[in-house]
Amino acid sequence: MMKADIIVLGGGPGGYLAAERAGAAGKKVVLIEKNALGGTCLNEGCIPSKALLNSAKIFQHAKEGAVFGVLTEDIKLDTEQVINHKNQVVNALVSGVCAMMDANGVHVVSEFGYVEGKTEEGFVVKAGAETYSADTLILASGSVPVIPPIPGLKEGVADGTVWTNREALDATKLPEKLVVIGGGVIGLEMASYYAMSGVNVTIVEMMDKIAGPMEREVSDILLRAYRRKGVKFKLGCKVTGVTPEGVLYEKNGEEKLEEADQILCAIGRRPYTENMGLENLGLEMNRSAVVTDDHLRTNVDGVYAVGDINGKVMLAHTAYREAEVAVNNILGKEDRMDYSTIPSVIYTDPEVAGVGESEESAEKKGMKVRSVSLSMNYSGRYLAEVQQGDGICKLIVNEEDNTVVGVHMIGSYASEIILAAELMITSHKTVPELQKLVFPHPTVGEIIRETLFL
Numbered sequence: 237m238m239k240a241d242i243i244v245l246g247g248g249p250g251g252y253l254a255a256e257r258a259g260a261a262g263k264k265v266v267l268i269e270k271n272a273l274g275g276t277c278l279n280e281g282c283i284p285s286k287a288l289l290n291s292a293k294i295f296q297h298a299k300e301g302a303v304f305g306v307l308t309e310d311i312k313l314d315t316e317q318v319i320n321h322k323n324q325v326v327n328a329l330v331s332g333v334c335a336m337m338d339a340n341g342v343h344v345v346s347e348f349g350y351v352e353g354k355t356e357e358g359f360v361v362k363a364g365a366e367t368y369s370a371d372t373l374i375l376a377s378g379s380v381p382v383i384p385p386i387p388g389l390k391e392g393v394a395d396g397t398v399w400t401n402r403e404a405l406d407a408t409k410l411p412e413k414l415v416v417i418g419g420g421v422i423g424l425e426m427a428s429y430y431a432m433s434g435v436n437v438t439i440v441e442m443m444d445k446i447a448g449p450m451e452r453e454v455s456d457i458l459l460r461a462y463r464r465k466g467v468k469f470k471l472g473c474k475v476t477g478v479t480p481e482g483v484l485y486e487k488n489g490e491e492k493l494e495e496a497d498q499i500l501c502a503i504g505r506r507p508y509t510e511n512m513g514l515e516n517l518g519l520e521m522n523r524s525a526v527v528t529d530d531h532l533r534t535n536v537d538g539v540y541a542v543g544d545i546n547g548k549v550m551l552a553h554t555a556y557r558e559a560e561v562a563v564n565n566i567l568g569k570e571d572r573m574d575y576s577t578i579p580s581v582i583y584t585d586p587e588v589a590g591v592g593e594s595e596e597s598a599e600k601k602g603m604k605v606r607s608v609s610l611s612m613n614y615s616g617r618y619l620a621e622v623q624q625g626d627g628i629c630k631l632i633v634n635e636e637d638n639t640v641v642g643v644h645m646i647g648s649y650a651s652e653i654i655l656a657a658e659l660m661i662t663s664h665k666t667v668p669e670l671q672k673l674v675f676p677h678p679t680v681g682e683i684i685r686e687t688l689f690l
């Protein structure tokens with residue numbers, strides 16, 4: 237049995253960052269990963285989806301270039317090269333993670349890890365032919381797509397006729413008509429890629445709005461932008477079945493068929509915690525999620541759970557910060573996770589980004605807030621670069637102390653600007669104090685400055 241200080245189970249953003257930080261601090265770390273390092277994020281999530289979206293965006297913008305004085309003819313999308321480029325980006329980043337593990341002395345084991353339990357040797361994990369033990373265990377096994385028991389759906393996913401994100405990110409042949417089940421983040425990002433690539437796309441969503449928790453005003457603008465791109469929506473329609481002809485959905489008690497030659501299932505993800513021996517630890521669970529506190533500790537002394545496995549905020553940047561918090565606490569440095577200002581971004585065209593309170597969430601907390609919004613067209617840079625801009629910047633201000641508690645944006649560069657908004661919120665500065673910030677000109681970010689003066 238090989239003895240380590242820390243065993244990390246899972247090599248996605250949560251696991252590899254925890255391993256790197258602990259290794260850098262001089263701990264003997266074993267990182268067990270059954271697939272490629274980088275997890276969902278690098279291999280079949282954040283990064284490949286952004287690579288594909290960028291290709292489709294270049295294609296779309298080239299087609300619309302005339303308004304900017306760029307005339308092009310006979311533009312084609314080479315989907316083989318789109319996927320090649322995506323794979324090159326993924327490979328480069330995965331190699332970077334491997335190098336980072338080497339540089340920090342992390343022992344990487346490319347096997348499936350099974351937790352056997354706790355003995356006098358510490359926590360024992362079997363991986364391939366070897367067994368490892370350590371006094372500290374960091375669980376970071378991530379998440380998997382939710383596939384509910386809808387007739388035809390599980391079977392379709394199992395035989396590959398229904399896509400999940402994995403297949404949708406690897407298709408070199410474009411379908412003619414794609415039906416996406418779920419108008420959440422994955423559904424919207426993938427619909428954006430396929431629609432901009434020329435595919436006829438319909439999204440079937442059971443709620444009456446897209447992008448679930450997103451501010452209503454922002455989600456309505458996004459819906460209009462998608463419709464302009466030709467994406468069709470069946471809102472308030474619950475999918476009840478999948479057949480060789482397409483997707484069956486129910487609206488007002490009536491069952492209808494939306495024909496498809498390809499279906500993508502994107503109705504959420506759940507923590508991946510089964511069949512890896514976690515029950516041998518006596519962990520407190522909430523359905524499939526491992527319950528953690530704000531130090532990322534579980535109920536079992538010495539066991540931490542970071543990233544999607546705890547089901548709190550299933551985003552890569554949350555996993556990074558949780559990994560840091562867990563490792564700092566393991567190293568004896570007090571650190572706590574704050575979930576209140578984690579930015580969320582949808583990388584569509586236009587981009588959507590938000591941080592902090594929405595009008596609805598502030599209201600629920602009994603906060604007295606006012607909201608101010610401004611069209612992105614007040615930014616000179618935005619106007620110069622965007623053809624059909626109905627983007628907005630919306631600030632939620634706490635009436636009691638005149639501080640900004642939420643920022644929500646839709647429009648180009650929103651994903652890059654939102655960090656500034658997060659800094660504004662966490663600085664707890666008042667609006668008059670924030671008005672003194674000097675923004676570079678011309679940038680789309682200046683819209684925040686303009687909105688602060690409303």
Ligand code: FAD
Nearest residue numbers: 246248249250270275276277281282349378543544551552
């Ligand atoms: P994961 O990245 O899922 O990694 C877990 C790893 O553990 C996997 O590699 C798995 O193979 C391994 N593993 C599990 N069990 C075992 C075992 N028993 N033994 C060995 N290895 C094991 N988030 C963002 O912040 N921004 C985005 O733009 C974004 N886009 C996304 C797009 C898509 C299509 C998807 C699906 C997700 C996206 N996400 C995005 C979410 C993001 O990918 C996850 O939040 C993030 O990957 C979670 O990191 P993690 O380390 O917890 O888990």
Ligand code: NAI
Nearest residue numbers: 418419420421422423441442474475502503504505550581
């Ligand atoms: P999601 O929770 O964002 O959206 C799922 C949608 O499916 C919801 O709107 C829901 O109402 C709908 N739905 C559920 N059952 C349905 C049914 N029977 N019929 C019709 N609609 C139904 O989940 P999604 O899109 O799968 O993404 C999973 C997670 O991946 C996200 O929550 C996020 O954590 C992560 N992610 C993050 C991204 C980012 O940060 N940009 C990008 C992609 C994924």
